Every structure is written in structure tokens, then in C-alpha cells.
Amino acid sequence: MALGIGWALMAGGVAHADSTGSDSAQSAAGRSAQAGSARAGRHSAAGPSAPRSGSRPSPKADIPQPAAAKPVAVTRKATAAAGVAPAANDTPAEPRRSAVVPAAAVANDVAVTQTVTVARSTASPVESVNAIINATRTALETLLHNARPPTLPPPPQLLLSLLAWARKEFDSLFPTSTRTELTTATEPTAAAAGTLTSGTTTVVIEGESLTVAPAKAGSMYSDAAASGRKALLLSTNSTATKSLSLPSATGLVIRARGDQYNGAPVMTVSVDGVVVATTQVSSTSWTDYSIPVSLSAGTHTISLAFTNDLRQSAANDRNLRIDKITVIAAATPPSTQTPPYFQGADWLWKPIVANPIVAANSATWVKYLSAANAQHVADLYDSGVSLVSANQITASTPRYDVKFTEPWGSDPFGSYTVAIPLGLNLPSGSDRQIAILDPNTGKAYGLWQASYDGTTNTWSAAWGGMTDLSGNGIDSSGSATATNIARYAGVITTAEFGAAVAANTGINHALFISSDIAGALFAGPATKSDGTNIAGVTTPIPEGTRIQLDPSVNVDAIPGLSAAEKVIAKTLQTYGAYVGDQGGARMAFVFEVASDAISPTNPGAVWTGAGLSWDYYDMADIPWSQLRVLANWDGS
Known part of the structure; x- marks a missing residue:
């Protein structure tokens, strides 16, 4: 702790300088800027409660308002010093820390200084605050004695300023607002089973749901780049554990990053008490660490241990940060369940093969589909x-x-x-x-x-x-x-959507979209087209074209993605979407009108509860630039 006292006292405050010169990694992460996606519906850019404005040029052409600029989430990052690999006997370097800085006053244009040295006690908050007060009192007495003439504020004002500053220092010593200690076991908030393109089931365990021992070694903090915008910080040697029922599995993928100081944090991974991997987390940004394991179906305990803590100061502190653990299950055969309707529609019900034929104009169309001003909306009400x-x-x-x-x-x-x-x-x-x-x-x-x-x-x-x-x-x-x-084909129903949200999966059929770049040409399953290239692009897309999101994208790792957007993204990876009509948005997905929908701003609880807050909601967080347009989805 460093203390500087000057004429700032005259204004009822005390100047304060941190000896490290920067925020700690913990506090920086805790104060990371949170920025949500800016949404622009056809109602107005003002938000979901704004009245609907404007009209469409035709019953089949939805003309959206321009999208509002999407704020950028900015994360403050603590300064990390990279060094050599850690020695086996690394130990914390400072059980008690101190700082020396001059406190200064100015009288008659002459600077009067007094050095204040304060030892920061780790044993007791009271000891720390008492040390601050005693050292500051001594400094003030010296300044008052040396300043000629004494023009400092009266003692009551000085005392109030000192107490206010002491409280601030106390809070910096023992912060509570930006960190949440994990003292009790909690259920995994996102440990849900989902179906991937290959027919593989995955289980995701969020880092903040792990139980940490000792409890004070772990804390949950906000991170805009983390899954669910939260992550787990292990600041001292500790173990984070979760026991849960799992399918048979072939691997773990741990998304982690490290605060580097004289080497990287070491992460030891155990399953059911047996060490399966030890690795240095040398990346300062979120990175996937893949670990092959063989698990039978049943209850298992997964543990991550941080084993080589080292700290010299707030800026020189080795820590381990955990975003999530993904359990990759063994492949299961694709479902052979008979579709509930249109059983002869392979184009609707069959997943896209692993290596489909990509259209020659795919790159051009994806450029249009992912343009900065393009909207990708949910037709929940008026066009539902x-x-x-x-x-x-x-x-x-x-x-x-x-x-x-x-x-x-x-x-x-x-x-x-x-x-x-x-x-x-x-x-x-x-x-x-x-x-x-x-x-x-x-x-x-x-x-x-x-x-x-x-x-x-x-x-x-x-x-x-x-x-x-x-x-x-x-x-x-x-x-x-x-x-x-057929009008029923490709519509997202409330029942299948609700089930997909609960299971963290996509739905089991291709989707139907309209687009303002739809042209007069068409391809199967379409048998005609009404496309007029509303957007006026150079190369319009034929109606009936199938569009897919790159199946290699880790949808669960995309920050800020709502539950609804995850359902749409995962469905696009497995089944894709067909351009079935023209409309005013670049991509407008057709949804069922919910039974409790009453207006464009209140389209039904099943939609709003998953993040689709109003009709024509712009799903801006899906990585639209990762689309590809297919010439043939079954590889033939």
C-alpha cells in the first residue's frame, strides 16, 4: 500500500497511489466492461418498448429499420510478466507487503515531504487499518510541524478525510463487490446434454459451478469473453471439483487461461481421483486444452488443481482461470425416429453430411449475408x-x-x-x-x-x-x-424450441427463411420463386438454396450468445436453413406464433424467456460470417 498526502486534503480527500502501478488481475477482471448487443427491430432502434413504425412495401417484404451500432465489450487486462518455467520450490514471496512513498504538502511554494511506510498485514483487517491510521497520523504531525505557516485544514476535516480514505484502503484490501467466494457446492448452471452434428452428445460444466477447496482460494468473476460472461479464478493453490452423471466419453476440453508470473500456472486434471493430465496454462487468453480420456457412462468426479501459486505483488501474481469443461461423449448412431409429418421430405429431416458440396458463389453470398448492416431476425408475431x-x-x-x-x-x-x-x-x-x-x-x-x-x-x-x-x-x-x-415445413415450433433450450441443443429439422437477396432463380426443394433481389446485390441467391453454419464453430464458447441464439446456431450447423421466400431482412427465420403472444413487443414467454425479446429480434451474436452456402447437402 502506498500513501500520498498533499493539498488534496483541503478538498476533503486523500491522494492515493498503488505501489504496483496497476490493478490486480482479480480487480481488473471484476470491473470488466459489460456490453450487451445493440438490437434494432423494425419497430424502432429505441428498444423493445418502442412502438412499431413504418410499413412493408408488400405483404411479403419486411423492411427493417437500420441496426443500431453494437457496443463493444472492453475488458481491462492486468499486466502480466512472462518468465521462465517455475521451479519446484516456488513459494509465495510476500506474507507481509509494504510500500514506501513520500507524502507531500506545499506551503509558500515550498514542498514539504514526509515519507510514509506502511506494512500491510495479512493476519487481520484491523491490524492493517490501524497501521494505516498510525502511519498517516505520524506523517500528518510531521507535515503540520514543518509547514510554515501551517495552512492545512482543521483537524475535524482531516480526520473525516483520513477515515474516508482508510475505508477505501480497507475495501481494496478485502474486496467483496467484484468477487464472489465459492464457499458451497452448487448445481452446474450449464451442465446440459446436447446433440452435435456427428450424433455426439456433449456435457458442458461452467467453471463457476465447480466446488473449490479451500473455498477462499476460488472466486467467480465477470468476463465478457467467457461462456455465460462468468468464469472461475483460482488465486492460490487449490482444487476445483464437480461430480455429476455423464455419458460414456472420449475426452475433456478445458477452456482456461493463466496469469503469468515467472512461469505459467500448472493445471492438474483428475477423473475419479486419478490424474489424467498435467499441463502448463501458458496462454493469457481463453484457450482450449484437450485431454483424451475414456469414461464409461455413470457418475464421475472431475477435478482441476492449481498447484504452483506464486505472488510477489498485485501485478506479479500467478493465477489459474477456468471458463468451462466440455465432456466429449462417444459417438452414438444417428436417430432413426420417424418424422412426425412429411416423412418423405429428406431435404427437411436429414442432417447435412460431413463434407457437403459448397456452392461456387458461396463466398460472395456469405459476404452479403454477414454484411455489417444485415439483419438476421426472428419472425415471432406479425410474420410468424x-x-x-x-x-x-x-x-x-x-x-x-x-x-x-x-x-x-x-x-x-x-x-x-x-x-x-x-x-x-x-x-x-x-x-x-x-x-x-x-x-x-x-x-x-x-x-x-x-x-x-x-x-x-x-x-x-x-x-x-x-x-x-x-x-x-x-x-x-x-x-x-x-x-x-409447405407452410408447416421449417417453422420453429414452440414445443421443439422449448425442448432444445432445456437440452442446450438445436432442433431436428432444417429451417425456413426469407431474404432480401433472393433472386428469380430457384433450386430444389423449391419449385418456383418470387425473388426480385430487393437488396439489389450483384449476385442474388436462388430460392431453395440451403445455408449452413460451419459445424466446427464452438457455439457454446461464443460470449454473449443467448439461449435462443444457441438453438438457432446449432440447428444451422446440423440442418441448415432454406431460402424459401423473399423479405425485407437479410435472413428472417419463421417461428410459430405462441399461444400467449399478444403483440410484437410481447410475442410470448417461450421466446422472450430465451432472449428473443420482441418480434423481428435481431440475432446479432451468431457468427454469420461463418456461414457457407451449399450446392448439394448430401454430397451426391
């Missing part, structure tokens, strides 16, 4: 789809002879009547889409611009499409979408 699943239809569900208002051909439903439950939640936006799976008729129906007349108890729509419930997912009569893809 009101779904009626097969299990919602019973013998008592009302049936309607839907009337179509556009003169685009003969009635696409023919003599079929459509089952539509009473009280179906249908937004009042321009699209008003409904998709119905009817097990009684064996048909799937899609309606566009649907409307109910309560006076006559009738349903009408601008147009619609119909196909076999067990078929290939392409409308065979009429069309409910611009590409003839």
Missing part, C-alpha cells in the same frame, strides 16, 4: 405462423370451407374442409399465416392472409396450399409460400 398440430385436431374441432379471395386459379383445397380450432391466436399483421396438419384428412394445409368473420362464422384467405401429410413437404395444390414449400 399460427400452427395447428395433428394432436390439436379432434372430432369436435370445427371445420370450414375456406373461401379464397385472389383469382389465381381454382380452389386449391377443392372439396376439403379445414379444421381450425376455436380461439386460434392469429396476429393482425399483413401475412396472417396459418399451417394445419390434419390427421383425419391426411392433408397439410397452409393459408396466407387468413381472416375469420365472427358474424358469419367463416374463414377466408388470399391464397393457400395443400399437400399430403406424409409426403415430401411440397404443396401439390395451390401454394402457401413463394417456393411451394
Whole structure:
């Protein structure tokens, strides 16, 4: 601790200088700037509560407002001194620390100085504060004696200033606001099973969920670059442990970094009490350390030990930091479960192969798709789809002879009547889409611009499409979408989304998107296109094109990613998304209208609870530059 006292006392404060010249790694991490993503919906850049503004140029073209600038999260990093590898007998260098700095006063333009030396006691907070007060009192007495004439403030003001400063120093000695001691065991906050592209199950254990012994050696702190924006700091020799049920596994991936001082921190990894690896954590940024292990399914205890603590000062302090542990399970065969509908739609239900054929224009299209001003939005309400699943239809569900208002051909439903439950939640936006799976008729129906007349108890729509419930997912009569893809296909349902959030996985089918770079050309599964290249790019993308997020991206390691964005990202890695329509956003994903949705700013708890706060929410944290556009998803 270093103390400087000067005419700052006149203003009721005491000048304070830290002898290390920089913040400690712990305090710097604790004060890391937290910056969330700036969101811009079509309502307004003001935020979720702002009223909706503007209108679309056509029922199928969503024109978003420009995205607000996304603030950058800035993390203060402590100065780290890199040195040689640690010796076996490294021991803490300073059980008691002291600092020497002159305290100065000025009288009649003549500087009067007094050196103050204070030993910082590690035994007791009271001893430390008493030492500060006694040393400062001596310095003040000397300054008062030497200053001619004495122009220091009166003793009461000096005392108040001194006490305020002493409290500040006390807090710096024993901080509580930026660190949380881990004194009790907690359940893993993100230890959830998920399905990867290869059919592999993974379990993620967040560092802050580990139990540390001794407890005071570990603390949780905020880090914008860490998973969940939190991480575990081991500041002295200690062990962090977690016991939990695991599938059979082939490896561990530990995301860690080290505060370097005369060498790197050493991390010893044990499973069920047996050491499986010892490694130096020489990286000062988050790095994955892969460790091969062979685990049978069952309960296991994973331990990480920090074994070579060394500290000379706050700026010269060796520490180990843990973000998370990923348990890589043994590969399991892909699921052979029969799809619940459109069983003939391999394009919808089958995962993308490991080595698909990438389109020749992929790089150009990805540049468009990931442009700085491009939005990647969730159509939750106005352009969402009101779904009626097969299990919602019973013998008592009302049936309607839907009337179509556009003169685009003969009635696409023919003599079929459509089952539509009473009280179906249908937004009042321009699209008003409904998709119905009817097990009684064996048909799937899609309606566009649907409307109910309560006076006559009738349903009408601008147009619609119909196909076999067990078929290939392409409308065979009429069309409910611009590409003839059945309206139910590719929509993200509330049920599957909620299950995916709970399991930290993607959902099990490809997604449907609209885009403002969709052109007049089309490719299967599309059988037609309405694309007009709204954005005016040089090379528009054909409707029916399948887009994939690079499956090598570690989605769980992306900082700031919401639960909803993780679901979308993981689904894009495994199944991708089809350009099925044109619209005003670069990529607009189609979601089911939730039963409790009441407005664009209140689209339903299942969405808002996972981070999609309003209709047309911009999912800005997904790494869109890591997309690739496929020419053939099955490798043929």
C-alpha cells in the first residue's frame, strides 16, 4: 500500500497511489466492461418498448429499420510478466507487503515531504487499518510541524478525510463487490446434454459451478469473453471439483487461461481421483486444452488443481482461470425416429453430411449475408405462423370451407374442409399465416392472409396450399409460400424450441427463411420463386438454396450468445436453413406464433424467456460470417 498526502486534503480527500502501478488481475477482471448487443427491430432502434413504425412495401417484404451500432465489450487486462518455467520450490514471496512513498504538502511554494511506510498485514483487517491510521497520523504531525505557516485544514476535516480514505484502503484490501467466494457446492448452471452434428452428445460444466477447496482460494468473476460472461479464478493453490452423471466419453476440453508470473500456472486434471493430465496454462487468453480420456457412462468426479501459486505483488501474481469443461461423449448412431409429418421430405429431416458440396458463389453470398448492416431476425408475431398440430385436431374441432379471395386459379383445397380450432391466436399483421396438419384428412394445409368473420362464422384467405401429410413437404395444390414449400415445413415450433433450450441443443429439422437477396432463380426443394433481389446485390441467391453454419464453430464458447441464439446456431450447423421466400431482412427465420403472444413487443414467454425479446429480434451474436452456402447437402 502506498500513501500520498498533499493539498488534496483541503478538498476533503486523500491522494492515493498503488505501489504496483496497476490493478490486480482479480480487480481488473471484476470491473470488466459489460456490453450487451445493440438490437434494432423494425419497430424502432429505441428498444423493445418502442412502438412499431413504418410499413412493408408488400405483404411479403419486411423492411427493417437500420441496426443500431453494437457496443463493444472492453475488458481491462492486468499486466502480466512472462518468465521462465517455475521451479519446484516456488513459494509465495510476500506474507507481509509494504510500500514506501513520500507524502507531500506545499506551503509558500515550498514542498514539504514526509515519507510514509506502511506494512500491510495479512493476519487481520484491523491490524492493517490501524497501521494505516498510525502511519498517516505520524506523517500528518510531521507535515503540520514543518509547514510554515501551517495552512492545512482543521483537524475535524482531516480526520473525516483520513477515515474516508482508510475505508477505501480497507475495501481494496478485502474486496467483496467484484468477487464472489465459492464457499458451497452448487448445481452446474450449464451442465446440459446436447446433440452435435456427428450424433455426439456433449456435457458442458461452467467453471463457476465447480466446488473449490479451500473455498477462499476460488472466486467467480465477470468476463465478457467467457461462456455465460462468468468464469472461475483460482488465486492460490487449490482444487476445483464437480461430480455429476455423464455419458460414456472420449475426452475433456478445458477452456482456461493463466496469469503469468515467472512461469505459467500448472493445471492438474483428475477423473475419479486419478490424474489424467498435467499441463502448463501458458496462454493469457481463453484457450482450449484437450485431454483424451475414456469414461464409461455413470457418475464421475472431475477435478482441476492449481498447484504452483506464486505472488510477489498485485501485478506479479500467478493465477489459474477456468471458463468451462466440455465432456466429449462417444459417438452414438444417428436417430432413426420417424418424422412426425412429411416423412418423405429428406431435404427437411436429414442432417447435412460431413463434407457437403459448397456452392461456387458461396463466398460472395456469405459476404452479403454477414454484411455489417444485415439483419438476421426472428419472425415471432406479425410474420410468424399460427400452427395447428395433428394432436390439436379432434372430432369436435370445427371445420370450414375456406373461401379464397385472389383469382389465381381454382380452389386449391377443392372439396376439403379445414379444421381450425376455436380461439386460434392469429396476429393482425399483413401475412396472417396459418399451417394445419390434419390427421383425419391426411392433408397439410397452409393459408396466407387468413381472416375469420365472427358474424358469419367463416374463414377466408388470399391464397393457400395443400399437400399430403406424409409426403415430401411440397404443396401439390395451390401454394402457401413463394417456393411451394409447405407452410408447416421449417417453422420453429414452440414445443421443439422449448425442448432444445432445456437440452442446450438445436432442433431436428432444417429451417425456413426469407431474404432480401433472393433472386428469380430457384433450386430444389423449391419449385418456383418470387425473388426480385430487393437488396439489389450483384449476385442474388436462388430460392431453395440451403445455408449452413460451419459445424466446427464452438457455439457454446461464443460470449454473449443467448439461449435462443444457441438453438438457432446449432440447428444451422446440423440442418441448415432454406431460402424459401423473399423479405425485407437479410435472413428472417419463421417461428410459430405462441399461444400467449399478444403483440410484437410481447410475442410470448417461450421466446422472450430465451432472449428473443420482441418480434423481428435481431440475432446479432451468431457468427454469420461463418456461414457457407451449399450446392448439394448430401454430397451426391
